Amino acid sequence: MNDEQLLRYSRHILLPQIGIEGQAKLLAARALVIGAGGLGSPIALYLASAGVGVLTLCDDEAVDLTNLQRQIVHRTEAVGRKKVDSARATLAAINPEVKVVGLAERVDEKRIEALAREHDVVIDGSDNFATRHAVNRACVKLRKPLVSGAAVRFDGQIAVFDLRAAASACYACLFPESGESEDVRCAVMGVFAPLTGIVGSIQAAEALKLLTGAGETLAGRLLLLDALAMQVRTIKLAKDPGCSVCGNNRS
Numbered sequence: 001m002n003d004e005q006l007l008r009y010s011r012h013i014l015l016p017q018i019g020i021e022g023q024a025k026l027l028a029a030r031a032l033v034i035g036a037g038g039l040g041s042p043i044a045l046y047l048a049s050a051g052v053g054v055l056t057l058c059d060d061e062a063v064d065l066t067n068l069q070r071q072i073v074h075r076t077e078a079v080g081r082k083k084v085d086s087a088r089a090t091l092a093a094i095n096p097e098v099k100v101v102g103l104a105e106r107v108d109e110k111r112i113e114a115l116a117r118e119h120d121v122v123i124d125g126s127d128n129f130a131t132r133h134a135v136n137r138a139c140v141k142l143r144k145p146l147v148s149g150a151a152v153r154f155d156g157q158i159a160v161f162d163l164r165a166a167a168s169a170c171y172a173c174l175f176p177e178s179g180e181s182e183d184v185r186c187a188v189m190g191v192f193a194p195l196t197g198i199v200g201s202i203q204a205a206e207a208l209k210l211l212t213g214a215g216e217t218l219a220g221r222l223l224l225l226d227a228l229a230m231q232v233r234t235i236k237l238a239k240d241p242g243c244s245v246c247g248n249n250r251s
């Protein structure tokens with residue numbers, strides 16, 4: 001690390017749980033972020049400011065005026081531009097050291113798998129079950145740690161599936177693919193602006209912990225946040241032996 005890096009990351013280096021060694025791991029790390037919206041914004045902002053070496057962002061949408069209430073990586077002048085290009089500009093201004101790769105494409109399972117293979121951690125900031133399940137299937141297959149998050153109305157949830165461990169539950173153990181899960185989209189339901197910031201920031205924290213080995217992650221737990229009452233609870237997650245993705249009867 002050069003002198004400027006020692007200064008830039010000094011407040012991480014001061015933490016005994018991270019230190020020079022942990023910061024060096026971050027500089028060498030590659031993170032895949034699915035979605036550059038409400039969750040993807042704080043995820044990308046914190047991973048970039050914290051110096052994660054390579055940040056790959058996937059999102060095929062363009063910035064819309066209705067996004068700006070919560071998608072804090074985008075600026076008013078970016079309306080109409082691809083979200084990944086807008087995000088890349090903001091992130092470069094914060095930390096030019098980070099290599100940000102923006103992929104303005106709708107990713108399917110095959111593509112996610114190819115991308116996840118080249119990254120150390122996958123952070124899912126997408127807003128629909130189809131993408132979440134595709135991301136999960138790729139992570140189960142490759143045994144990549146997955147940080148999952150969701151935010152709608154005043155309700156948030158975060159979970160870590162550390163699929164490097166064989167006993168880890170996966171997203172489909174929690175929400176089976178055959179389930180009646182219906183997408184509740186921000187476009188219809190509304191979303192409290194800072195809720196996406198809280199959930200995305202927790203996802204960023206969990207990703208940084210996975211990459212540095214600091215502390216204990218949310219693996220094996222689901223964190224539920226009610227931002228209206230400001231109550232947080234965690235419930236234990238167990239692997240479902242009958243899960244169609246990670247269980248004994250996987251297809």
Ligand SMILES: [Zn+2]
Pocket residue numbers: 169170171172173174239240243244245246247
């Ligand atoms: Zn499973």
